[in-house]
Amino acid sequence: MLPSEFRIKSFCRKLWLVGILIIFLLTVAPRSARAATGIFPAQNWGSFHSSEILGFLPNNSSGLPSGNAITDGKAILQYALPINNPTIRKVQGSIEDIANQLRGKRWKPVAQDVSKAEKVLNDRASQILDAIPKTQKAAAENLIAELQTGLTTIRQAIEIKDAEQVWTQRRQLLDRVGVIEEMMVTSFPFTVPTEYSHLPQLKGRATIDLTTSKGKITLVADGYSAPVTAGNFVDLVQRGFYDGLEITSAEESFTVQAGDPPGEAVGFIDPDTKEYRSIPLEILAAGDSEPTYGITLEDAGRYRDLPSLPFSAYGAVVMGHPAFDANGGSSQFFFFLFEPELTPAGRNLLDGRYAVFGYLTEGKEVLASLRAGDTIESAQVVKGLENLVEPSA
Helix, strand or coil, rough: CHHHHHHHHHHHHHHHHHHEEEEEEEHCCCCCCHHCCCCCCCCCCHHHCCHHHHCCCCCCHHCCCCCCCCCCCCHHHHHHHCCCCCHHHHHHHHHHHHHHHHHHCCCCHHHHHHHHHHHHHHHHHHHHHCCCHHHHHHHHHHHHHHHHHHHHHHHHHHHHHHHHHHHHHHHHHHHHHHHHHHHCCCCCCCCCCCCCCCEECCEEEEEEEEEEEEEEEEEECCCCHHHHHHHHHHHHHHHCCCCEEECCCEECCEEEEECCHHHHHHHCCCCCCEECCCECCCEEEECCCCCCEEECCCCCCCCCEEEEECCCCCEEEEEEECCCCCCCCCCCCCCCCCCCCCCCCCCCCCEEEEEEEEEEEEHHHHHCCCCCEEEEEEEEEEEEEHEECCCCC
């Protein structure tokens, strides 16, 4: 293929992706209904003006920051934990960097990452244990010992250049680091505004298994970053709302959407109140102590701020909402199929406009295979149900 032909094809692909994004923002978000959301019917294309569409896109002169995105959902969840312990973060960072070096077959830097993690664990383990409650200190000590043993195993694999073994051990070590970090969270970090007390809230995290007609996928809902959004989702899972619902759309390199119930309703109708349950837009910006509610980060004038749960990982789980009603979401959600050309770190069309409330942790191949018409056969909370706080009567 000639270089010019390659550039043309690459440009066309990018243009196609951007086109899909614009269509999504206007149509794929939950089907609008006047009774439910008060916005115009999705089919009424004649009511759109170019200024309305372009007004939804980010201002190119806003100077949004860019950088190397963390593309591992598990890593994002670890960094989003409300803890402040530089020592365990240094261990995590060193182990994570092994992947970057391993991809380039840079064995010496891989060994250096292992040495850095070993040194921290050997010299400053007490700084980690000081942040652990007394009741869990013994378990944390065992996990630190397992980390040290695992690092020795990785070092042996490095000597024979066994990349597969290094990769496997690295993932196991990061999982143990994650358990230690979760032990450091001793209380919920903020108070949810009382105006949302009528909604379910997730005061922690929950793990959900979705069994689909193509296989099982597992996700973690993060109530530390989005307690109302995650709480609504976990509550609906417990009610069996998603059982039997179809995948309503699936766009390659973009989204897989579900949660649209049969009939005229476009979301969850509370059987007690007979009313549509609306969920406010809820975004915790990185560095903030509590989420921003009811408004996009852009509308809040926070052009340079990034959410703590960004659209930079394959399988981000996101609350859908009508294109022009950020607070009109209910039951519909979508998985984001990360495309780096479309969503570079800090400079994309979705961060700050839609609420990510979790990430896929298992079943990437199953998610990639889902198509419109496939079915969520069942959804089940397998861990963290105790963190769901139902509204008081």
